[in-house]
Amino acid sequence: MSSLSPPSLAVPSTGSATGNPRNKTALKPGRSLMDWVKLGHSGADLAGTKGTLLDVTPQELAKHSKRNDAWMALKGKVYNVTPYMEFHPGGEEELMRGAGQDATHLFNEVHKWVNFEGMLQKCLVGRLVESRPFFLKPSFLPLGRSSSKTHNATEQKNSLSVPNTNAQTVSSTRSPLVSPLTPSPLPSPKYDWFQTHTVINLAVYTRWKHMTRERVVVLKREAVVKVVCYIQDMVYVVHLELDKAVSHEFEVRVGGSVGKVDILLQKQETGVRWSRVGKTLPGHGEHLKGKDMEIEYVECTLVRREAITHNTSLLVLQVPEQTHLPVPVGYHVYLRSPSKEIVKPYTPVASALSLTSQEEPGRHIHLFIKVYSDGALTPILDALPVSSTIEVSLPQGTFSHDQLTAATTTASHLVLLAAGTGLTPMVKLMLPALRNKKNVHLLLFNKTENDIPWKQEFENLVEESSSLLKVSHVLSEGSSSWTGLRGRIDKTLLEKLLPENSQQQTTYLCLCGPTEFTKLGISLLGDLGYSSDACHAFLG
Structure with a gap:
């Protein structure tokens, strides 16, 4: 692909994570x-x-x-x-x-x-x-179907065998039409299992010391368990049909110098020794680039809708029982319409704009959406009754641990440039940076005062952070009573607002918004001398 940035700032292109359908070219009438x-x-x-x-x-x-x-x-x-x-x-x-x-x-x-x-x-x-x-013959290539046979899963130790089962689970069998998998540049994780009188422990040695619970997805449906570990830009999959019954509840633990992940399952029959853990299912043992992973969906329930502005809302989705579905910082999920014809990406926000209130990850997904009357998916989401279900994908994204560390730990200043719903990835970025006592400056671009989301909540967060957070609202169509900044993103504005970048004071910048906003921002940052190592753009 051709670069969207100048040579001095080669920021990689990624899928839009804002769910903003305005990241597109204006179409002629009759071309919707x-x-x-x-x-x-x-x-x-x-x-x-x-x-x-x-x-x-x-x-x-x-x-x-x-x-x-x-x-x-x-x-x-x-x-x-x-x-x-x-x-x-x-x-x-x-x-x-x-x-x-x-x-x-x-x-x-x-x-x-x-x-x-x-x-x-x-x-x-x-x-x-x-x-x-x-x-x-016209029937040779039926759409949406494949004649490929399910590949055999790699046999593991502890008496794991290749399944011959019709267990109800989401298959990760790859179509022969999908591009070959990208080989892993990292050491392959190792899988094992252990047991006590009461517990079955599925253990993954990721060999990555930065592993956290926010990077482990668990899908459990009766005897079928799927574990997906997000290791840097790779994923590692454990997919099993258990040999015996376990309780609905499970625990996810992560720790140790080798990034060990433990999934603790309670035996229904305590004291009974298992001779094997069960059968492997398709996809078990896969270690591949996250971009090569098949998109997989789970049904989540809309439990709350809250109006934020005149055309934006916060949707709170609850993940199914027996499911642990956290979304790492900088990652997004896809929402799929009931007809399965429309799919859009959205980046979850934090459960609260607070440094002290932290919800346990994996149970709820909070989405900030802007409703467009002519949008493909947002009118459907806006009309979705509370208690209805919507399909949500497993996390996708390219924001690396190194970038997260640079933004929230290494740099002394974090600058977030967001337009409209481009705010979404910035919310979960600013909170860990503030907890690490970093200076954070949010430049939020909107049209009018009525378009500004969470204005009071941001003011409260400024006070809570002892002014480590600075929020600058820039309006392109502010009213006559607006006393704040006016205009659009440009070099003069950035020169005025960006902190000085020096050996004593380092700055990391993130951008997100409509495509034209982000492309212009990338170009301006390049003109101001910022390198790709100091920036990340969420591009549409």
Whole structure:
């Protein structure tokens, strides 16, 4: 992908974590998502193949790289994206970057969460192959299905065996259309199990001393247990069907110089010795890049909705019983609509803007959302009744432990530049920095006074932090009575507000907001001499 930043500030592009649908190009009238859905149901031959599916070689694919004739390969399937050009929220230029080639890598970097198979199903040309193309029967490549057989899980010690079971669990079997996994550059974690008269202990030696409970997800459904450990930018999976019954409750412990993770399960039959822990299930023992992990969903319940401003709300989601689902700082989750056709990323915020109030991680997810009347998902979320369920993914993200350490521990000053709902990743970043007695400056950009979220709560946090926190509100359309800062992000404003960067005083900066805001901010920080090591941008 081409860099969104100047050479002096090569900040990597990541998926939008704000759930802000305004990170896109303005579309012409009649080119909305619903208009595209209607066109797909009109019977028009959007693929241009008259219903015939083809085998397409890379050489043939490369011939279709023009704006009026654009094919693109995604995860082994070839689509004619020409009719989709004017409907693409990111604009035609962005879509053309993948024309005439396998764009899977580009797609995964920016739009991994998008259900492209549903979006482009009427544009399917065929599959990408290396051999000579030939015509296929229309039934050869059914969408959304795979003929691949479930791979055998690696057999482990302690009498773990490959399953031959129909146990109800979420399979992590990978489709043959998915790009090959990225090999791990880190030592592979080790798994073992132990028992006492009352407890089964599933132990993972992550070999990473910075491991915390916030980086361990546990999904338990009766006898099936899945543990996902987030180790730097890698994930390690333990997936088992237990040999005997255990209680619903479990405990997650993390500690030791090797980053040992213990999942403590209570035996239902105390005093009974297990000869084996159970059977391995698909995905057990996988150690792969987090970006290569299949997106997996759990059903969470909306337990509270609180209006924050005239068009923003706080949604509090409760995770299912027998589930530990924390979201690491700087990570996001995907929400999927009941129809499963719409998926959007959102970054959770803290349960409270307070240095003393810390909710136990893993039981609730707090989401700050802005409702757009023409949005794809937010009107659905806004209308969702309390006690309803919504599908939430396991955490995704690229914000590393080194970046978190630089932002909250190493640097003397943390500067957070946020526009609108770009505030969301900043909330969980500022709190640990303030607890570490760091100076934090939040520059929050909005249109009007009515758009400012949690104004009083931020004022209370300034007082609680003994003024270590400074909050600057910048309004582009402030009223005549507004006495604060006015305008938009620019070099003059940043020169005035940013702290001096020196050997005695180091600064770490984070940016998040609509794409144009973030791209401009990156460029301005580069002009001001900040390096990529001193910045992180949450880009859409």
